[in-house]
Amino acid sequence: MTPGALISLKGVTKVYEIGEDQKVHALRGIDAEITAGDYISIMGPSGSGKSTLMNIIGCLDTPTEGIYRLEGEMVHEMDDNQLASIRNRKIGFVFQTFNLLPRSTALRNVELPLIYAGVPVDERREKAEDALKKVGLGDRMDHKPNELSGGQCQRVAIARALITNPSIILADEPTGNLDSKTGVEIMQILVSLQEAGNTIVLVTHEQYIAEHANRVIKLLDGLISDDTSN
Amino acid sequence: MRFRRRKLRLFSHELKESLRMALQAIRANKLRSVLTLMGIVIGVFSVIGVMTAIRTLESSIESGLNIFGSNTFAIQKTPVMQIGGHGRQKYRNRSNITMAQFEELKRRAQLPLTLSVGDDHWGSRIKYGEKETKRNVVIYAADEWAIKNHNTFIDDGRGIIADDVRFSRKICVLGMDVVDLLFPFEDPLGKSVEVDGVRYQVVGVTERLGQIFGESKDNNMYIPVSTFLEKYGSNGTSLVITVEAQSAELYDETQDEVVGIMRTIRKVPPSDDNNFEVFSNDTLIETFGQFTGGVKIFAIVISFIALVVAGIGIMNIMLVSVSERIKEIGIRKAVGATPRNILTQFLMEAVFLSEFGGIVGVIIGILGGNVVALIFNIPAMIPLDWAFYSLFVCSLIGIGFGSYPAYRAARLDPIESLRYE
Structure with a gap:
């Protein structure tokens, strides 16, 4: 393992058991390292295991076998409570479908991770406002998701992902539900975040989206088929 | 220390977050929430309503039912309060307590400090000049102890004395309600009032006693027992004997002696029960307590049933709430819940x-219960302990019936929840 590696995956497999004796090998042995400040795209056709890999990197799931180290923490050994805590501290998610709380304002949505981090109200509010201003939504804080456009929703989601100052931002098809013009805007935000020093892992199946990244990992049938740095 | 403070803060956040979620859930499904909460409302209402009502009654009973002075008990033919209809026949066939029996008792009894005899006649009209009362005044047959035994005092003038009884004088002592009505601007002492065709001279007035169960205890008039019997006495008249013991220590002994003598006078065979009733403030309160005890148990049973039904309703609403918010739970878990x-939040919500x-x-229980206070015109009461x-118990129900839905929410897989549409 490279000393400076932020993420280190070694021999990671994931097997789903469907019914009796039926097993699906979603990941068959992934070895990869990601260094801090990287912008990585994970590509692959559906069924290639990229969602599974992203769930494991995002600490939503643990590998069946293998080692996953995130900033020195042994994620593969963690229970649900520890996983929740590491998600809270080190991962920022940006989803294709935004995944905002529909009945809460933009500000409340952005505050949410800090609630579970136990941050005091004033500090929470201040940070959330800053994060929203950073994504250009300073004037939309009290709007609920149904009062915002898709692009604005995704910006709220990005602000939410940024708020805990995570080790990596994990974006799963972040432009999949947006028109191309808005998609470009979102991609620009991600690029500027990387330039500001954030580590970004982007999951996509669109070549032109992946090209924003400085490293592209391609998956096929649960294995890495290609790993190129631009 | 620092860690603990962080935990405490996290808990207070959870509390606020849960309250917010709960309010949101109630607001989002108003009708369903109202219907579900109705069970809890009814359960709590019935117990609080009944407890409030009983408390108000009890408090007024304990002050108001102090119709006797201390260390005092009374003997009469029938019970004061009857619960249940049976036994009426038994009381009707009892022989009356007569003046002769009283005289005999007075001659034989050694222990009592005072022995007094009395009776009452309800529904008379008192007239003075042009003024008259309604036909609702109580006439008490009194001897020299009667006013004291009624737990009141002479406010002005004098009381009934032994000679009044001996000579059957046509004099009276008035209660304050009667005074208010007939003598608003003049001194009643020495004036002459007319009741049922007989004229009585007013020699005194009693202190104001107030009300019990909305009925005034001052709407009355005392006349000597001998005078009373001449006018109102008949074959059906059964007197009430009031006995005052010398001290609290001698109370039981005095009661034993008086009961024994009364049994001899009334020729009760040793194996039979008394054919008269002995009662005091304590027995009155006790009898009332038996009655309210039954009502209390009934209210508790009703509440319990209503609350269990409500608990099932809460469980149902929570299960629906969880399945409606699977996605939300996924989002919360993804950002670090x-x-x-999640368990705490849903439990709190329940x-x-x-x-x-x-x-x-x-709230509506206390309001409802105090309607009783309003009707009987007694002070309102808030049973804080029962509230x-x-x-x-509501919290327990929330935790008890909320556990399973909350557990289900907590166990949800974050990946599948996020994918859920």
């Missing part, structure tokens, strides 16, 4: 829901 956070119903129940118990 632990299973414990508790808030049932507390909400509980508080509404307590506390009710809300405590």
